Amino acid sequence: MGSSTQHPRRGNTRQRIQDVALELFAEQGYEKTSLREIAERLDVTKAALYYHFKTKEDILISLFEDLSRPVDELVAWGAAQPSTLETKKEILRRYGVALAGAAPLFRFMQENQATVRELSIGDLFKQRMMKLMDLVMDPDADMPDRVRCFSALFTMHAGMLALKDVEGDPEEKRAAILEVSTDLITQAHTPSRTA
Amino acid sequence: MGSSTQHPRRGNTRQRIQDVALELFAEQGYEKTSLREIAERLDVTKAALYYHFKTKEDILISLFEDLSRPVDELVAWGAAQPSTLETKKEILRRYGVALAGAAPLFRFMQENQATVRELSIGDLFKQRMMKLMDLVMDPDADMPDRVRCFSALFTMHAGMLALKDVEGDPEEKRAAILEVSTDLITQAHTPSRTA
Amino acid sequence: MGSSTQHPRRGNTRQRIQDVALELFAEQGYEKTSLREIAERLDVTKAALYYHFKTKEDILISLFEDLSRPVDELVAWGAAQPSTLETKKEILRRYGVALAGAAPLFRFMQENQATVRELSIGDLFKQRMMKLMDLVMDPDADMPDRVRCFSALFTMHAGMLALKDVEGDPEEKRAAILEVSTDLITQAHTPSRTA
Amino acid sequence: MGSSTQHPRRGNTRQRIQDVALELFAEQGYEKTSLREIAERLDVTKAALYYHFKTKEDILISLFEDLSRPVDELVAWGAAQPSTLETKKEILRRYGVALAGAAPLFRFMQENQATVRELSIGDLFKQRMMKLMDLVMDPDADMPDRVRCFSALFTMHAGMLALKDVEGDPEEKRAAILEVSTDLITQAHTPSRTA
DNA sequence: GATGAATGAGCGTTCATTCAT
């Protein structure tokens, strides 16, 4: 026995909306998820959603703000560190943790780029990614090394999300992704590979 | 009088529909692009679209079939080659060419994954990517090397599309992406790096 | 400590609701003014409005009752007077004063006739206007004279409200309107104009 | 015998929409008339309305444009005449005809001023009324005479519409209204009445 | 090879209102 009555009209509706919305957004995409669907799954009316959020987009914004704070903090942390290879490795490591902590949101962001681009969070996301890139990329590196940095970040990003449906131990995969990513950034940092 | 001119202007409505659709799909996403919009831009009625295509999805399918044949052929070619490092390098090179040849479509596929997943082309695309992966990946490589192969392909994919809005000479960028990608696959192929 | 200050500020929510409601009703119309809007402007919740008024219409009714009492009294006064030209002139004069005293309400009534017609105050208003008309109109006058009386009243009504956005000294305008109105009723009262 | 089949799917739907819309707009007001209501009365779906009109407001605009052209023409005609008393009388006469010809529309405009003010036709209407006023009003008349002109026009306007629900022969009423209105404008034109 | 006219389903949103606290 406990608190699972039939009408759990507690002060947690807002949170429940966010949970269900994220689940559905990640599963079906933003556009294909209707407010009716969200409401039905929560057994409330559509209008109830509007008590807690001003618009559909607002639900998404709130998710983004709540869940992507760790990345924001990571960017801030990185900016305060000396721009050494060690720092960059640590950034990648921490980025992996942040991604894992909000995997559904980031999966959503990646799989709905076209949609998100027109939404207000699109810019926020893009700018943050670019700041992250700047932290990791040497401004006067040559083009291949720039690509290596880009690839390091992207490998983390896509790897963490896409390798979900690949066989193998999750921990091992995480470690491998981080290793490859770190390798890439190390190579980008090592001069005269070609020589 | 050959009818395959480069600037479609008359009597080739089907082709013009595809062109406009691809442009809009890539720009705004599949869901946010309505048939009304496509029709208006072509200055025909919506009903006219239905003369040439059975459904909205059909337009997308036709685009996919027409534009992604090169990748299909690449997969077929790769399957017929011996599974050497040289082959794999060549696969990456050719993949780059194929991507560049149908950039808008691939950009679309990447930015609309959530949508495409529910569509019939979603599976096609996924299976082809997995075949490509298989061609490039050593079945009994360790996890980091598997990730390296994944990353090689993904770097090509994302690099070709996302680096569009990055400063620098396009050719140089293409070359750099290919270099990094090739590097990754080479490393994946070289035993005992750690030793 | 008298509580009937001119600038309502505290503890007199009912009055403040009426003030804001009248302002918004007059400005945007009854239908386009939502209770949310009223509540927000007062910095209370919608539910608070329901503590003071049973329905939205009730707010309007209360405004009507409070603000149009002078006209009611005018009708009563007129009915008790002998039906002379002098009386009628005085009625017009007093009507002008009453109109000026509750201009926003009367402006609202005029600009929202379609809406008000379906509301309970619609009838009240109409009946009062007809009583006023009866006081001013000679039952066995000919049609033109009846129109003159109608026009006298309507000129007051519309003139007072519509001439707001016309250049000129307000007092002069009021006087002029009253003059024309009085003229009309005088002419209606003067036999054998045509002869 | 006759064309009254059950499915009169002729090319007259647009017209039928306008007819029903005007009827309902005039009867209940613009806001209280829903597209569902219009559609139901025509036995079509709401979506069908959108084939013929881009928005709800568009329906109203089309009504306004179609029905108020005579007044536009009257204004144009008046502007081309010499500004004599005779001209002004003729303007009033013609205005009466125009009003009678589109009574429901003008009734609607008068009874929904608050609504119409925010709509695009609000300005059109206002400007036209002011032009009409200018045609009829002497620029250097004194205030009472200006009011007389205003009253002349307004008497026509309101009289034609409001006197519908007053007993008496319609023709007689029309004549009386025109007479009073003409009287007013004549008085406004006659110098030194007071002397 | 295309249009004109329409449909049915659904969308995001807003509204006046209620009621336990």
Add this chain to the structure above:
DNA sequence: TATGAATGAACGCTCATTCAT
């Protein structure tokens, strides 16, 4: 005196799709 949380009904509008011509 008020609020927090919700509802049910409706709204204007858009969509992919159909079909007779």
